[in-house]
Amino acid sequence: MKSHAKVVVIGGGVVGASVLYHLTKAGWKDVLLIERAELTSGSTWHAAGGMHTVNGDPNVAKLQQYTINLYKEIERISGQSCGVHITGGIMLAGTPARVDWLKMAQARGRYLGMDLELISVDEAARLFPLMDKKHFLGAMYDPIEGHVDPYGVTHAYAKSAQIGGAEIVRQTRVTDLRQRQDGTWDVITERGDVHAEHVVNAAGLWAREVGRMVGLELPVLAMEHQYLITGDMPELVGKKEQMHCIDFEGEIYVRQERGGMLMGTYERAGVPWSEARTPWDFGQDLLPNDLERIAPSLEVGFEHFPALGPAGIKKVVNGPFTFAPDGNPLIGPVKGLKNFWVACGVMAGFSQGGGVGLSLAHWMVDGDPGADIWAMDVARYGDWTTLAYTNAKVRENYSRRFSIRFRNEELPAARPLRTTPIYEKLQADHAVFGDYCGFEHPLWFAPSAAEATDIVSWRRSNAHAHVAGECLAVQKTAGLLEISNYGKFEVRGPAAAGWLSRLMANRLPKVGRIVLTPMLNDRGKLIGDFTVCRVAEEHFFLIGTYAAEQFYLRWFERSLPASGVTVRPCAVEYVGLSVAGPNSRAILQSLVREDLSNAAFPFMSFRRVAVGMVPTYMGRVSFTGELGYEIWVTTDYQRALYELLRQAGRDHGLKSFGGRALNSLRIEKSFGTWAREYRPIYGPHEAGLGRFVDLEKPDFIGRTAALDERASGGTLRLVTFTVDASDADALGDEPIWHDGKVVGWVTSGAYGFRAHSSIALGYVPAALAAAESGFEIEIIGERHKATPQKTAPVDPQGLLMRT
């Protein structure tokens, strides 16, 4: 084994092998993979090898497409067969809600270039004769589903990497990792040490253990997973290979395996494996079968696919594989650990392994993953993902693998976990809560405790009328919103202004003022949008997205000077309330001594203000587009502030409102939000944020690219549409049609109660941005006329906020 390498990849499962291959492909040849046993000795060897393109996140779906298309390439380079069987696949729907889900999945596939086809049950039965039609209502056909040989794929990656210059060492366990002063790593193994510039944790079932070597508790947990293989079936003799089939309501997947069928399930009563630590002596082992646990699912399977029953069970496989709390991979660099990368929690290695390897290799070599991989970024999790939290969420995710997650559905596991001091008060006000990074936050308020529940639906739900009332209050009188779950940072020091100015695309505010600003990466793409408030010359208060806190901190540390600036995340320390609506000033004025008139405290002001006895930071800004204020206090004061505002608001029609109403209000104003309208695939000009980029400023990250984007106009444009929809609004990810062709996608949608219209925001090609007609938006399988708006549907000049 060599004693020095540019990169050491720990783990020779399908993921580590893919990372290794992609590193060589990206030009890094001095790369070494260290494997504890033989390649595939983790969860890879006993995988069922199934692969599909459909994924809830469109960006992950694209990487799945990439993975499946990659197999030809690595077969060609390595000469190793991947055992690819492209059989095609069908997905069966047993309920009307699932039929709707299929329609939406097909529609999403349209703008991803996927060739998904909705088919009748009769047609499905013709394609997959083993099913019993009576259990199903509809189906979808995907021509590029299939399965591969896990051994073949892993070795094809490995051999291709070796041909590209990589080395692979087997039967050698990495026992420790030590970082040197200069950020490089000593990789301690059973057979000597390797000095490496970079380390990649692709240790699969042992990713937690490798993480712990550097003080990381990665949110991954292995679950036991069983599938069975039937005896040979006469129905299959002399026939073309059967398709893959997913029976969602039956919670079953089936495919042909030689002369029999393979049937697997994600059972409700899933069982974690090695909850706290994975034994190092676990090798190419299987776990004892527990058919009883999956018996309820098998019964359904044999009923829905009756030919399988008489064939008997030839073999049962029970093996563990890992999941992150949301079921998506964990990839990327880790904040605070220079040159330490993870590629783990990959639960669908044969659909996702290629995309994971590609993104990570780009990230390491070019400093950027090259695609929008937010859904897989390890930085989407933070301190709240303890072992127990991960355990609860992974179990829930596993048990719901084949369940529909409605857009208005909040999942119950690991809740309530993080609450603010007014949680019980909001509960008493019949708040229906959502979970955001483990935080409870009010979504809407019901008139009674009995009605305080979401009835899940793709269409306008039971909350619609109540959200309407909340929006109306914000429009006509005043609304009170808890805004604690935003990310916040305090930036201080003599070099703070210089550092922030280089980081943010807009100019910095003067003391006592607020500025909205995008944050760009080197390619000039959006990687954040912040409200920057200047408390003093050397003191800034930043407000952004809490889910991206780790992502931001990781980005900040790249450029943070050794002295002169401190950045302190303080999301939990400062909680907040927002008062918005025409009466908001009168409410606050009755509680504060300072003059809050428009002249004395104009739009975009930010000050320390005492509200009653409560010391606050108050900003004159509101995401609702109405006259409004955001008030930040340390947690100990939040109850007192809440009571003061409620009392003072009593005579001014103050009504509590929640996140659903805020979403509707901001969409009516064409205000975008992080992870929907603003993502690293869009430039500021495309996203309509050009006015917040100060190109006069001589030096900020992404400036050159932003200049180019302004000159060229970019390729996309964010457009606001009113939609002729009657009982279901766009939610996001629906295709936008123009003159009979899919040209774009929706990022957010809602009913706008002030505008009296269904509204959607979405991206279309820049060349079409000026088109005035011909657009349609597809909602649950139906195309609705969509009219592009030249300006925001509500108060386009922004006069309400400024009065």
Ligand SMILES: Cc1cc2nc3c(=O)[nH]c(=O)nc-3n(C[C@H](O)[C@H](O)[C@H](O)COP(=O)(O)OP(=O)(O)OC[C@H]3O[C@@H](n4cnc5c(N)ncnc54)[C@H](O)[C@@H]3O)c2cc1C
């Ligand atoms: C029963 C079953 C069925 C499945 N079916 C499918 C399917 O149909 N389709 C699909 O896409 N996926 C399926 N999977 C999931 C799939 O197996 C995983 O997504 C995939 O194996 C993850 O690969 P990995 O490389 O991340 O991890 P692993 O395969 O666990 O690889 C990690 C490797 O790292 C090595 N390692 C760990 N620690 C060290 C160390 N300290 N030093 C050196 N080496 C180390 C291990 O020995 C191991 O070889 C299934 C899994 C199971 C169990």
